[in-house]
Amino acid sequence: MSIDTARIEAAVLEILAAIGEDPARPGLLRTPQRMAESYGEFFSGLASDPLDHLAASAGLIADTAEISELVLLRDIQFRSMCEHHLLPFVGVAHLAYLPSTRIVGLGALVRVVETLAARPQLQERLTEEIADALQAGLGARGVLVVLDATHGCVTARASRQTGSTTVTLASRGALSQPAERAEIMALIGVIP
Numbered sequence: 001m002s003i004d005t006a007r008i009e010a011a012v013l014e015i016l017a018a019i020g021e022d023p024a025r026p027g028l029l030r031t032p033q034r035m036a037e038s039y040g041e042f043f044s045g046l047a048s049d050p051l052d053h054l055a056a057s058a059g060l061i062a063d064t065a066e067i068s069e070l071v072l073l074r075d076i077q078f079r080s081m082c083e084h085h086l087l088p089f090v091g092v093a094h095l096a097y098l099p100s101t102r103i104v105g106l107g108a109l110v111r112v113v114e115t116l117a118a119r120p121q122l123q124e125r126l127t128e129e130i131a132d133a134l135q136a137g138l139g140a141r142g143v144l145v146v147l148d149a150t151h152g153c154v155t156a157r158a159s160r161q162t163g164s165t166t167v168t169l170a171s172r173g174a175l176s177q178p179a180e181r182a183e184i185m186a187l188i189g190v191i192p
Contacts, residue, residue: 003043005036012036042081042088045118050129053111054104054137072096073106074188078113082153083120091149091165094188097134098141098174112137123149123168131170142175144184 009032016023016031023032076093093113116129131145148167155162171181 002047003036003040005033005040008036008039009033041118042079043119045115048115048118050112050115050133051137053108053115054133056105056108070096070098070184071103072184072187073109076110076113078117078147078149080117080119080121080123080126080149082151083122085153085157086120087152087156089121089123089149089151089153089166091147093130094144094146094148095130095134096142096144096175096184096188097138098143100139100141102138104138109134123147123151123166127168127170131172135172140173142171142173142180144171144175144181145169146185146188 012032012035013023016028021028023029072094073096074092074094076095077090078093079088079090081087082089095109095113112133113130116126116133127145127147130147131143134140134143134145146167146169148165150165154160154164154166169181175181175184
């Protein structure tokens with residue numbers, strides 16, 4: 001899927017006029033083009049399959065001695081756009097998985113988060129989609145995903161709660177058990 005930049009530019013011109021601004025004002029002349037470019041970046045994940053990033057893991061077949069009990073990658077910074085207001089939410093993702101027979105380069109995990117975050121999203125769905133992709137793409141014995149994010153629609157609108165964050169969690173397989181989840185949450189630092 002390709003981003004229709006001309007259509008975005010026309011829509012931004014209309015929005016500027018609708019709020020009573022002059023789109024021909026010097027400070028706004030390039031705003032439609034800049035917004036179209038930024039939307040191309042914000043929503044680039046619509047044209048990508050997150051499982052493609054994990055496909056290389058097929059070549060990383062590990063024997064039992066190489067497989068760790070747990071792989072945990074903490075503090076992956078991400079940004080996404082809330083589909084309700086098209087305002088950004090930013091935060092960190094923490095990913096854990098229990099390898100079965102395949103492992104993956106850590107950069108692939110980051111790319112899965114980036115791809116799924118680069119779509120109109122809800123944090124709750126994003127958390128579930130990351131967990132599903134890791135489970136499907138790695139055949140892991142268990143997966144745990146925790147996202148902690150600040151939402152523009154909460155900090156800049158209505159209640160204006162600038163210090164609040166939202167935490168969402170999704171787990172699959174062996175990491176769905178309360179004891180295992182608690183241990184990983186302690187390793188992440190979410191709970192003392």
